Amino acid sequence: MDSSTVATPSSPSRPRSRWAEQSGFDELGRPLRDVTFCVVDLETTGASAAQGSKITEIGAVKVRGGEVLGEFQTLVNPHEEIPAFITVLTGITTAMVARAPSIEEALPSFLEFAQGCVLVAHNAPFDVGFLQHFAREQARPWPAFEVVDTARLARRVITRDDAPNCKLSSLARVFGATTTPDHRALHDARATVDVLHGLFGRLGGLGVQTLEELQEFSSRVTPAQRRKRHLAEGLPHAPGVYLFVDDADRVLYVGTSRDLRTRVRSYFTSSETRSRMGEMIGIAERVRAVECATTLEARVRELRLIAEHKPRYNRRSRFPERTHFVKLTQEPWPRLSLVTKVLDDDAVYLGPFGSRKAAERCVEVLHETFPLRQCTGRLPRSPSRSACVLAELGRCLAPCDGSASELEYAAVVARVERALVADAAAVVDHVTTRMETYAAQERYEEAGVHRDRLAAFVRGVSRSQRLRSLTGCTELVAALREQSGRWAVHVVRHGRLAAAGVIPAGHDAHAYVASLRAAAETVRPAPGPVPAASAEESEAVLTWLEQPGVRLVDVDGEWALPVAGAARHLWLTDVGARAREAASPFADRRGLAPEARPAR
Template sequence: MSATTGEDVRATRWETQRGFDELGRPLRDLTFCVVDLETTGGSAAGGSMITEIGAVKVRGGEVLGEFQTLVNPHTAIPPFIAVLTGITDSMVARAPSIEAVLPDFLDFARGCVLVAHNAPFDVGFLRHFAEQHAYAWPRFEVVDTALLARRVITRDDAPNCKLSSLARVFGSATTPDHRALTDARATVDVLHGLIGRLGGLGVHTLEELQSFSTRVSTAQRRKRHLAEALPHAPGVYLFRGPKEEVLYVGTSGDLRTRVRSYFTASETRSRMGEMVGLAERVDYVTCTTALEAEIRELRLIAEHTPRYNRRSRRPHRVHWLKVTQEPWPRLSLVRAVRDDDATYLGPFRSRRTAETVRTALHETFPIRQCSGRLPAVGRGSACALAEMGRCLSPCDSSADADAYAALVTELRTCVTGSIDPVVATLTTRMSALAADERYEEAALQRDRLATVVRSVARYQRLRAVAACPELVAARRERDGRWGVHVVRHGRLAAAGVIPAGAHAGDWVQGLQASAETVLPGPGPLPAATAEETALIARWLESDGVRLVHLDGAWTWPLDGAARHLAQHDAVDASKRSVVPFDERRSLAPVHQPAR
């Protein structure tokens, strides 16, 4: 009697996973342990006990061994169970208890794929008693013949998916009779019958067997060969159609495993099934780090605009708010940033969001909302907003030029620094509306405030990274090596992993020398898309990142919008890793990463 150690379990899992990656684990080469239990009825958690264990070990259709034993439940067997199974109290009185039997069964099944009809029941009992008696439970992979049958067998084949019905369908040489070994033998025949039927549908490996679903068409499964040439490496993959057009771009830490999943039931999106049906080839680009893969994915999506990618297809179709440069400045909604020293806020993915932020800013700063240019001396009449006190009214010459200029300066400061005036204004209005029980209007103010905070914080993050001519940072990858990224004006210019034994400082200098030359974007705009720079900013803020070199200063304002993010429930914190700022953040470079 022996128990599996934790170290043995880890070794078994590693060897199994490695075999799958390299060999594909065809079903004909696997050893299955088909098991069946008889119990006192009910569930293990409810106090039921095992009365018999039967198992058959098979590989490639050949029976390698059988295991059978009665088990003393140390409790009376209910009469109806005794009638059903034929197992009585007298038969199990001298049988070994489960704590004596279980180690022998685990040794018999070790290294096999467990198979059972209604596997959650049988495997659940075995695992329950293994945990109860402190026996290490091997990480068995499990196949449930009942579940497979429900996906394959039709009503024309059998009225139901009971073991007795399936045994008749597949012509089993053994008739199930509610005894453990007999039922296990019948389940072996059912398993072989199901594998034979699934083989005609293109299911030949354990992964395909476990994930088989009628949602995946035969034609879709037959295209799994498209993944065979891909490496087990991080990178970007591109599905191409019959005219060489790019249908879909994705990224993964393991290209081959991820692309294979598109041909199994693990991919449940209907549009992906349609895409795979059109695909003729899968191209790939290997990457050294996960961040490089994500950024290459964004660039390829922007370049090819694949029809089956829903995000990032048109990164330049955005909106900006611009504080214009004219005698009486205003907030203008524009589609592009010019290198004109004006103050911009954005980018906004939708016009609606931009207009929401503009409305919130107008509520705090009563500058003019009319379009068109105004002369230095207005000659018009006051508008309705002026009469309501929501505009200083430069159009009728009643506005003081200095006061208006001071207000515009406050607005520009709000965009680039503190948004406290906006927060104070909207919070006051929200509280007043709530006090008047005008809750829907108060909720509107709350959502508007959250949109402003989120938008300004995002802009300030992008602006800070874009302002750096060069920033080099490193973080340990999963394999323990240091991944290094060179960022210039918010664009990834180079990426790599320091080779083992290399001098880190010399290697990083070489990476810098070979990095892409990047010119700054116009105004506050990064030299990359906003989405790329946001990815870089999020990576820079993640745990374990070390700055290697910094040209310029990477700083955020002391009283910037980031410090308000945590105060608004509407902000989705899972999409940002922004640290609350209690002081101005100035990051000093670390000249050489650890090797």
């Protein structure tokens, strides 16, 4: 497809959707069959326009009543090199956009095409946010578009039995889309049209027939939900944790809030829309509350209670013990090994990883960069075996047949340890070069494999270094002034929250902190990046500590990251993933954050 703007009338090759054949739109409001929708999709150089990412392609389809009225497509010249990650993802190269119009030319053409329509996008905040950003840059008035988000609608309609998630690719399969999403803007917009019509078909069976009903659908509340509003009575207006329990006192769901009473009441009002929550409320008989001194304490207690009770309606954090580590073993000829537990054996551990697949990708990228042995089992100090095929390929120093001396092998092990603990540049540079070579040869599938391996490695090493920096501190005391003007104080020991409190008005701050430390939980040190708490708890503590305004009261230990640590390479994973949804291995895989673009 060339770089010129294309706007075409409907084509007879595009079949009329079955949704268009439905009848009975007699409700007040604008019937969906009479609304003109402009389904838009963008390809970009990154995940955030505010951080400098640019648009590289715009694709849009105009539909009404199930009939395609026209299509719009244009490549966009970002006037900068397109990162190799994006070329792998989309197939759009810098050469392809060299003669394409700039966004200053493309945006007015798109806005003219979409005039008078309701905008539709899959994860609309991403696409619409980019368009609005560049409209502001051009001092161009943004039309008062109404917006429909197919990702948001799908989360209200699609069940786990239908699809494992609400990605565009998954929904396209569910609804039998005639176009397969492939990260090209017009193709993805066409697939979104079919998804939109498929969602309309399901929503029609739920009584949604007008645009107004469509916009309000997420605000529907069942009578069963309303009848249980009394469960919120008596709860405090304070931060803490709430637990929904059934008639057998089994914990169904655990949540946290800055205001317990207000949050629990929302489950019985229009602001609670998740179908599984409606089912949970139908079973719940009581709500228990645990009032907490600070929001961080509430978050940590929530994680601990979820891990303890494993409530059936909590989707995340239920199994913190299901983690994986990459271990650089301590033996005469060290190797990389996948383990689920950290031992006190002086070995170097990388992790935790939320999935074995992510850990395996990390091992693969290390083996590709460093010629460590890949055979399992221990080797004696003077082995006498035959070399494997990896030695013939130059991917292993082959200590098994005496090809490498202990000194030579130890030098490679030291480089691996440095990559895991201090400086990941050797791995990043090696894999990036390979990836760019594959991309230049248009071997995008192989480049994509290397992209995924590198992303897993950078995220894993960065997380491990951040956690190790905190868990290595015997004690850390920090304070933050809250909006009320009072100081929230936390005592953290080996990465575990040991005490939390708020200094009362007029109270001596030093005396309060001293008493809080004296009453804090005793935490014993243990090996590994997360010895005293779950990784998610330590990450929650880190997030609180790293926010602006936090003051360190006392630190027993050294809380610092390596100067050349993996954190400086995280931008590569942001570009490659087009989103931050996998930044934490413990995130809800089905969730679609409003500021991020889902993978397809």
